Amino acid sequence: MSSFETTIGLEVHVELKTKSKAFSLSPVNFGDPANENTNVIDWGYPGVLPSANKGALESGMMAALALNAQITRDVHWDRKNYFYPDNPKSYQVTQQQTPIGHDGYVEIKKEDGTSKRIGIKELHVEEDAGKNSHSGKGYSLVDLNRQGTPLVEIVSQPNISSPDEAYLYLEKLRQLIQFTGISDVKMQEGSMRVDINISVRPIGAEKYGTKVEIKNVNSFQYAKNALAYEEQRQRDELMAGHIIGQETRRFDEPTKSTILMRVKEGADDYRYFPEPDLPVIHVSDEWIKAVKSSLPETADDRIARYINKFALSKKEAAVLTQTLEMANFYDQVVDDGADPKRTANYLIGDVNAYLNETQLDLQDTKLTPGHLSGMIKLIDNGTISTKQAKKVFTAITDGEEPKAYVEKNGLVQLSDPNKLTPIINQILDDNQQSIDDFKGGKDRAIGYLTGQVMKKTHGNANPKIVHEILLAELKKR
Amino acid sequence: MTDFFNENLTSLHKKLVDKEISATELTKEALNKSKSSQSEINAFITIDDEGALKRAAEIDAVGIDPDNILSGIPFAIKDNIVTKGLKTTAASHILDNFVPVYDATVIEKLNELGIVTIGKTNMDEFAMGGSTETSYFGKTANAWDHTKVPGGSSGGSASSVASGVIPVALGSDTGGSIRQPAAFNGIVGLKPTYGRVSRWGLIAFGSSLDQIGPLTRTVEDNARVLAAISGKDQRDTTTEDQSVPDFTKGIKKGVKDLRIGVPKEYFAKGIDEGVKDVVKKAIAKYESSGAKVDEVSLPHSKYGIAAYYILASSEASSNLERFDGIRYGFSARQDGQTLEDLYVRTRSEGFGDEVKRRIMLGTFALSAGFYDAYFKKAAQVRTLIVNDFAKVFENHDIILGPTTTSPAFDLGSENDDPVKMYMNDLLTIPLNLAGLPGMSINAGFTDGLPVGLQIIGKRFDESTIYKTAYAFEQDSQLFTKHPGVNF
Amino acid sequence: MSESLPREDAAHVAKLAKLHFNDQQLNLFTGQLANILDLVETLNEVDTDGVKPTYTVSDNINVLREDVAVKSNQKNELLANAPETQDGQIKVPAIIDEES
DSSP, rough: SSSSSEEEEEEEEEEEOSSSSHHHHHHHTTOOOOTOOTTTTTTTOOOOOOOHHHHHHHHHHHHHHHOOOOOOOOOOOOOEEOTTTOOOSSSEEOSSSSSSEEEEEEEOTTTTSSSEEEEEEEEEEEEOOOOOOOOOEEEEEEEETTTTTEEEEEEEEEEBHHHHHHHHHHHHHHHHHHHSSSHHHHOTTTTTEEEEEEEETTTTTSOOOOOOOEEEOOSSSHHHHHHHHHHHHHHHHHHHTOOOOEEEEETTTTTTEEEEEEEOSSOOOOOOOOOOTTEEOOOOOHHHHHHHHOOOOOOOHHHHHHHHHHHHOHHHHHHHHHHHHHHHHHHHHHTOOOOOHHHHHHHHIIIIHHHHHHTTOGSSSOOOOOHHHHHHHHHHSSSSSSHHHHHHHHHHHOOOHHHHHHHHOOOOBBBBBHHOOOOOHHHHHHHHHHHHHHHHOOOOHHHHHHHHHHHHHTTTTTTHHHHHHHHHHHHOO | OOGGGGOOOHHHHHHHHHHOOOOHHHHHHEEEEEHHHHHHOOOEEEEHHHHHHHHHHHHHOOOOOOOOOOTTEEEETTTBBBBTBBBBOOOGGGGGTOOOOOHHHHHHHHTTTOOOEEEEEEEEGOOOOOOOOSSSTTTOOSSTTTBOOOOOSHHHHHHHTTTTTEEEEEEESSTTTHHHHHHTTEEEEOOOTTTTTTTBEEEEEEHHHHHHHEEEHHHHHHHHHHHHHHHHTTTTTTSSSOOOOTTTTTTSSOOTTTTTEEEGGOOOTTTTTTHHHHHHHHHHHHHTTTTTTEOOOOOTTHHHHHHHHHHHHHHHHHHGGGSSSSSSSSSOOOOOOOOOHHHHHHHHHHHHHHHHHHHHHHHHHSSTTTTTIIIIIHHHEEEEEEHHHHHHHHHHHHEESSSSSSSSOBBBBTTTOOOHHHTTTTTTHHHHHHHEEEEEEEEETTTTTEEEEHHHHHHHHHHHHHHHHHHHHHHHHHGGOOOOOOO | OOOOOOOHHHHHHHHHTOOOOOOHHHHHHHHHHHHHHHHHHGGGGGGGGHHHHOOOOOOOOOOOBBOOOOOOOOOHHHHHSSEEEETTTEEEOOOSSOOO
């Protein structure tokens, strides 16, 4: 057993999906040509003034509510001063003194079945910086498209005690935020970014150990890897009698280790002060109520609904709500009239397998809720067999319309008794032994006969109807 | 030849409407006067011959709007108010090549009304100063005595109006930068209520203090320009949703029964005796016109300077961080330099000493360990100053006192002593801290130099200020006096 | 509060403000700033216990705009004002210790 305990605090930046920037009218749009979405405010021109985006502030309130946090009633904006090429005014507008949310929590469910509340110290709305890129030839280039994009920064309490907990916290946090609809929360696109602080101390020590910051963590898995490495490194250092330096380290993916970036000399001096260009904000009860009522259904509420209304298992409901896209997709397919249970099976089985295989996000595939519901309804009403559905599924992942595909390829299931009865009688005529077996009480004979019918019809016969006709015809003999 | 000393907006408008003079002719005269005055008073950083004439021609082509008194009127604009396509420097080396890509809201509004911008006026660098001597583009002279300072920071605007080279000008006032030069040059300068005029396009100095306002020869002209530039602006969310009245309406109502408070602190030791005499006489005039004059107290006003220099410098230190040589303006680039070197070189070469002093002071006041003792303390004292005024205004309509502690001083006399220079703002600063409107009008002369009477009103009550100012102006007829030199 | 400004503090502040002063300038500035701070120290005469600070005199509350985007189409003008550009971006000396 280890004689050390680990303290982890996470700062998560979530980029908001507003139409315009936090303090300027420029569009928020990922992937446009450099500096396309910029104006004089984004460039920090002399004489410009900010105007605060109500949508960004309300998104911050939604995040606070989703994380069970208190809403701050008297909010003012602050300036955080530092020089950097991607920071045009040389100050960032943020909510240092009066974060919009404070004292919340996220509940994680650990593998051993226990739960733990990870405290949220505060959430604040602020503006993102632009992007610097490096030529490697003695200069860098600045694109201000991202400058001013609203962010919510979520600061956890330092009560995360292991890399596993950190991973679970990040997953739960992403889910909670994603279901509010305020952000895509995608690590790979930078709409969710994680800064890590970790320290280690001997169990029972009064003071926390020296905090080390880890940057360049681009996925939850990397966060876990980086923390695991860093936890061990700090323990080893302490065991060896070394002192942990206050430093910033970088996660190195190939070696799954952390590498020293720089040693911190004292605290940064950001010279925060209240932003005089923006009026103060008073948040009333009514305002909070209105924002609360505009919050979409949470993941937990959806899970409950899926279990109660659609009789899904807890596990099925949990898988469907792992991402908002999947849950929304499920709801749309079911709303369209597809059988809820069968839809769940398809999403959890074939669709997830397809996503894993292609490494695509659901919304980036050609699969649509309409096509999936179309296919499932064809199964539901007996038009196609589940076996035929395999082919149809492949087709709808290529964007084909299921009904048209089925008709074009003659995949229609044979359900017509007038067509099936002669085939069945032919089979019976050829299999007197099976008839005798059946009459002798051997039920297995039915299975054999059904198989023969399916073989004869190339798998297109409706097994249910075949079964019914078989029984009727057997009785006649 | 149009003699601006004998004109006001009403008379110029009449001449334009009656086609006695065209906008182009008027513009040419203003351009000529401005240019010929440069060697004497150096009021302008940029004179825009081409742009002004083009604009005047457009106005002549459309015709003067008879319902719009500013149609075709030449204006001078302080060079910290951005003008699209016209170089705007804030009198700093760091912006000496800067051509804005947008117009300030006040410029948009005035252009809409058909004004002609003649040029951009000289000022203290980034409006930091009280003498227009910190400009990168040389000093401006006082209209009445070319060896004296014009005051500042709107020295170019004030001196050009007082010298009769332009009928009206815009300035900005953070701690007295409209009122003090108006006083030194014997003209009418108004700092509006904070939130009355949009700051969009005003190169920020102290964001919680800055206001744009008019400098004119007469009170009525001033009221007309204020009405034209006022109003809520979505781009400046500190502008307030207040109706913009016709400030000339009720201007002639007189001052009978007006309740005037005169702060005893505004006549304290250290304030020039000549100034006190002139202002006291002016106040006596009000009394004889039926106003009720009381001595009042603004006990915290003497701490205004200290609070102001912390707050304004702190805000400025942040506002001026954007001048970094990266996106616009002067950039001290060298081959192979580091980013840090670009920053430090650009800012060290680009800013003048006074600006650096204030950046240093403000950065210090906000830095870790000093914030509470300096910035927060100053903000608390500000509250007490706000309360002082509120108390007086509980039973007074207006406050009167001197604008400045002395008349215009000699050029170069206070450059080496920042504290002495700062003390000049003693009487103007408290209004900025409280966000109140204030005006300076000529109250008379001491040793041949104009003395300003400061008229302080309640928030958004500029109308009472105009009424009060108008009564004395009409009574004294001081606006008929002028420096005599005709450019 | 300190009675005056130590020279090291002035040097630290200059560093924060991205300003460089040679020794002579730094001495002059330190002296002048110390004088200004002496003036500022008069604030200590004022009892501000329990006084709420005033950071703005605007009475505006909750002045927020609706979330509507407008494209400026000013990209080219803005780039034209920049000292150096390349490929539609702003060119700066190499940024080391990058962490974006």
